[in-house]
Amino acid sequence: MxxxxxxxxxxxxxxxxxxxxxxxxxxxxxxxxxxxxxxxxxxxxxxxxxxxxxxxxxxxxxxxxxxxxxxxxPKNLVSFIEEKKQNLLDNIPELIKKQKSSEDIQEAEVYEGIKGITTALNNLLENLKKGEEYQVFALREELETEGLKNFFRNFHHRRNSKGVKVRLIVRKSLEKMFKKEHLYKGMIAKFVNLTLPTGIYIYKNHVITLVWGEVPSAYVITSKTNYERYKEFFEESWNR
The missing domain is CATH 1.10.10.10 (Winged helix-like DNA-binding domain superfamily/Winged helix DNA-binding domain)
Known part of the structure; x- marks a missing residue:
């Protein structure tokens, strides 16, 4: 830049x-x-x-x-940034008051590009506290690319720093690669031969679907009902 x-x-x-x-x-x-x-x-x-x-x-x-x-x-630019940041932080409580409870909301959002996916997953971390967990139906062959290895290495570093846990269901055929490249602290992975959806992240009334195509995208659905159904499906798949 x-x-x-x-x-x-x-x-x-x-x-x-x-x-x-x-x-x-x-x-x-x-x-x-x-x-x-x-x-x-x-x-x-x-x-x-x-x-x-x-x-x-x-x-x-x-x-x-x-x-x-x-x-x-030019170092005053740092003070300028900090002042803007503090002004925003001072107004966060008022913004939260204006925001409807996520339980009352049903909406869909699309985030495009690496920055968009990063934003969607950062929102996931922001909504979870230390010790809380989210669930994932993992991506498949895309996980073998160097770009995704680096992306998730950075993401899981942030996740670990916050103390958020995750359970993943991964295709059995990817077990060796996954254990070598994608297994991190605070993560439990189960390897299965089932045909299941991929790139699905489930947390607190939200379901994120990652599509790693020519333009990587994250589709985020906010819905308590949709979340509960995906969560139930995940637990059933986990316990098979």
Whole structure:
């Protein structure tokens, strides 16, 4: 990810990014050179600078009654991020109040790409406490790819850090490979010759279906009834 894209993801506008970078390159400067360097019209420079100052990313001094602007230390970006994070954390309780109980919700969501699947599985971990468990009908041959080995190695590291447990039902034909590449702490796997669904994750009123095709996707169904049926099916399959 390049510099401008990183700044954009922090919430800076295009003009704020151009002016901030120009300030870093120019050092202490007035609005004329800053406008020329950044490409932001003079009519918009003060407005943009005010926003950067409010975000703690710029400041100015008066020299002969003329404002000279400069960029704040780039390390202040960390403080800017922490402030945004704290503001969000302060509002989480209010957001939770507005959220309906998951037991009352029936909905389906689709997450695409590796980032999307990561989000879906991170949501799983966020909804489970230390010592709690989720159940999985494991993927099949896809598990043999290096990409998935690395993906699940990282995921199970996060799972173990939180102390969440998992039981998996895996195809018997994959037993040797699975024990070598995918068996982690806090995991119990059962190897069977049954024909069962694959890529299914079952937890707290949610069922995730992973499809590892050309565009990896996660389909998440939130439904107490659907969850209970999948959970019952898993337990029946586990106990055969």
């Amino acid at each position: 390049n510099l401008k894209q990183s700044l954009k993801e922090l919430g800076l506008s295009v003009r704020e990014i151009e002016v901030y970078i120009a300030l870093l390159e120019l050092g202490k400067t007035t609005t004329g050179p800053l406008s020329k360097k950044s490409g932001v019209p003079l009519s918009k420079i003060y407005q943009t600078l005010d926003r950067l100052i409010n975000k703690g990313l710029s400041s100015y001094i008066l020299i002969s009654k003329t404002k000279h602007f400069k960029a704040s230390d």
